[in-house]
Amino acid sequence: MTSISAALAISHSPTLSFARTSPISTSPFKRTLGCPLKCWAGPSPEVDTEDSKKTSLWGISTSTWCAGLGTLGFLETGYLTYSKLTDSEAFCPVGGGSCSDVLNSDYSFVFGTSQRNRCSYIRFLLILPSVPLPLVGMLAYGLVTLLSLQQTRKHLLNGLGEADARLILLGTTTSMATASAYFVYLLSTTFAGTSCSYCLISAVLSFILFFITVKDFGLEEIQKVVGLQLVIAGIVVSALTNSYTTATQQFSGSNDITLEPYEIKITSKSTPFAISLAKYLRSIGAKMYGAFWCSHCNEQKQMFGREAAKILDYVECFPDGAGKGRKMAKECSAVGIEGFPTWVIKDKVLSGEQELPALAEASGFILADFYPS
Known part of the structure; x- marks a missing residue:
């Protein structure tokens, strides 16, 4: 019995396995099986990414060039805008007075005329x-x-998207280049003989931005949108021409606005210089043409003071009021006045508010003539 039990115990005991473990293969072929493989029928093609399509100038992308030049233009025009809004003189490193004349002209505004130092009846x-x-x-x-x-x-x-941004950028630079060409033409014709460094810098920046944008598109792609560019250029030229034409048209008298004449009291006291200058201006036939509603005319009188202002040969261009049915005085119409005040001194026409020394210089006034030694 003992031998039988022992035999049964041995038959039910767990089977021991002595399997031989194979070493892990270090074959290079087997190590690459976990990596994805691609099979090409020919040479490996070049990767076509968006970055490879971007154009560059001297190793710098065209987008970076445009961003940098746009920032320069923004700073320049921002300074000029500040000068306009604060009614201050912009510093002109080149051109001096002629540069200021251009910057303060009627062409320095769109959809209206410049109101710097003068009042416009149309406005x-x-x-x-x-x-x-x-x-x-x-x-x-x-x-x-x-x-x-x-x-x-x-x-x-x-x-x-980038495609839309490129198209809008092309339209923007096209309009800027067109406007710059328009103003360069005016600078060489209407303002012949003058110099405006800010105008030229802005024009150069606009042209460079336009050519960079066109280069970024390429000849084949630009041919598809050249029609759009021509339309944009035509709209810009038409808008500018219409703006300046409208601003110079004479008032037809059909408006409903009416304003009765009134008188503004002059509160400042005249200096001996102002009184002497006023007497001299009257003696040579100099006249100041103004309008009762014009703030710059009032400021001009305040410069002279109440005593000297009474001596001036002042012509009120709207003695019967302004607005519907009220016409400008014939004496003022004959002079061809575009704004107020307007001075006519020895066949010289000075438009806008003038400093007293400027009037003295224009008229040839010498203070010593009234105070001989």
Whole structure:
């Protein structure tokens, strides 16, 4: 029995396995089985990414160039806009007085005439807004900068794809280059003989931005949108021409605005110089043409003071009031006045508010003539 039990115990005991473990293969072929393999029928093709399509100039992407130039233009026009809004003189490193004449001319505003140091009857009656031209340029340069940064994957404008940004950038630079060409033409014709460094710098920046944008598109792609560019250029030229033409048209008298004449009291006291200058201006037949509603005319009189202002040969151009059915005095119409005040001194026409020394110089006034030694 004992032998039988022992035999049964042995038959039910766990089977011991002495299997030989194979060593892990270090074959290079087996190590690569875990990596994905690709089979090419020919030579390995070049990877075509968006970065490979971007053009560059001297190793710098065109988007970076546009962003940098746009920032420069934004700073320049921003300074000129500040000068316009604060009614201060912009510093002209080149050109001096002629540069200031251009910057303060009627062409320095769009959809209206310049109101610097003078009042415009058209502005008074039609109540049209005058937009400083540098402000328009500042907005355009700012848009160029944003669109350029958008293309450098800064994603400043959410929801705007790179293709749309490039197309808008092309349209913007096209309009800027067209406007610059328009103003360069005016500078060489209307302002012949003058110099405006700010105008030329802005024009150069606009042209460079335009050519860089065109280069970025390429000849084949630009041919598809050249029609759009021509339309944009035509709209810009038409808008500018219409703006300046409207601003110089004479008032037809059909407006409903009416204003009865009134008199503003002069509170400042006249200096001996102002009194002497007023007497001299009257003696040589110099006249000041103004309007009762013009703030600059009032300021001009305040410069002379109440005593000297009474001596001046002042011509009120709207003695019967202004507005519907009220006409400008014939004496003023004959002079061809475009704004107030207007001085006529020895066949010289000075438009706008003038400093007393400027009037003395224009008239040839010498203070010593009234105070002989």
